[in-house]
Amino acid sequence: MVGAVAVLGTLGVLGYVQNQTDAHPNIPTPDMQVNAQLEPQAVGVSSFRSDVQRELDVCFRCHGEGGVSLRPAYPTIAGQKPDYIRRQLQVFRHTGNDPSDEVLYRNETGDQFDAFRSKLPHRNNVAMDGMAKSVPSALLDSVVKALSSLPCDGGKPKVITEIRPSLPTKTNRCVVCHGQNGISLEPNTPNLAGQHQVYLRRELIMIRDSARGLIPDANAPSRSHPTMEAQAEHLTDSDIDEISGYFAALDCRGGL
Template sequence: MNFSTVIVGCFSAIGMFFAPLCADALELPFPSMSAPRAQGTEPLNLVDSEQSNFKNPMGSAPKGAPRLTPKATLRPRSKGSLDSRGNIENGRRLARPCLQCHGAHGVSGLSFRPTLAGQKAVYLREQLESFRRAYSEAALGYAPRSLRSELLMNRNAAGLGDDEIYDLSLYLSRLPCGGGVTPAARARPVAPKIARRCAGCHGKEGVSTDQNVPNLAGQKRMYLIQQLVEFQKSAHRPAPQLHQQRRFSAIMAPEVVALSAQDIDALATYYASLRCR
């Protein structure tokens, strides 16, 4: 199928923390995904990275960002669960700028912007830590070795301390996710056959029991397409480049590498139609 024009606002991966208000929507073409890719060819092109919109893609470090040296390392995590360590009220305060772009109460109103409300707290924490690590790597002139890198999110996570990441992740995970987009009266969506491969980790209906694995049910369709394409790109080109948007998973790589455009669209459409609870 052909995707015509997608209206994108403040393009990012799992979202933008401590970002300014969303800029005016950009009209960007989404590539045609009409046929499966032959083995050995390039992966699907995605909407151009926002890197080209900035003269200095790294920007200036946010207030409070650590001074980086070649030997800089992230602080080790304290023991204990998010529930026992996280501070909900501090997370609420930290989340205010995030919700400017991720929607009131963390439920996104934009197709490329993920809903954060109700997502797994451990998963959210790991994503923020990856963004923060990627910022440190890029500031030192290294290509991103972290599992996830995205220019704006890297910068916005750079100033977050470990405790702030815990607090923010816990707060967002406690927000109601909005119930998805499927009205109660509508018949249960029919899962495509390819979704059986996803159910082992992401749950039969897109709600995972693993705290490290994200819920997919009720997530934005275009965001899911975007992430599957990013996984597919990194599976074909595992060696990252400086300032390159990247999302890699050793588990996801063999699952997505052979997906056709139709498979990707079917999966995204199905999971977006499910209730998030």
């Protein structure tokens, strides 16, 4: 189920976290922004450019040093899919409401723009809305690439274990998009492996509530996603506990 989301919520991303998920079409950004992201400082060693690092430091205040969250309600954003991170930031920045964004969307969808726009995923998080908007547009791609390049586990040595979590029945649909090992093969679908269970559970509940037509309180975190809602609508709380627990127990670097 967590299936086609694009839940990571992980990565959601990026956020204050009670809400994070999913997919807007890619909005092209200048290649120079990505190429300027890293600055080699010594042989075999590199660090992020100072202006990019300043933006990352803001992210790390909530999402943990190096993007590895120590707070159950906040997702780890280090090592998340770059396309997914970018789209979540775009959603929080309210992409699609700005005239210049509409031009980009129309170029991609042509006469289908209105129908396409009505199906765009939605995410609301007071904290993340403001934080995402504060990232300068010229640095957005560089910040996204930097976050994706960080180790999801903070660079800790991998511990090999023979104990593997059993796959809950209701998770069968999730692995189609998110992978049985929680590592998605799709660029716009988040990796779920190793994400905090509290975070994954909360995102699924918000998506399920949206599918059931429940209206959140004003300024309360909320999230919708057409594909994910179809998967989450009939999940029970017990199902969600099993699904979120399964993916949280997986190694964020992959492997079963």
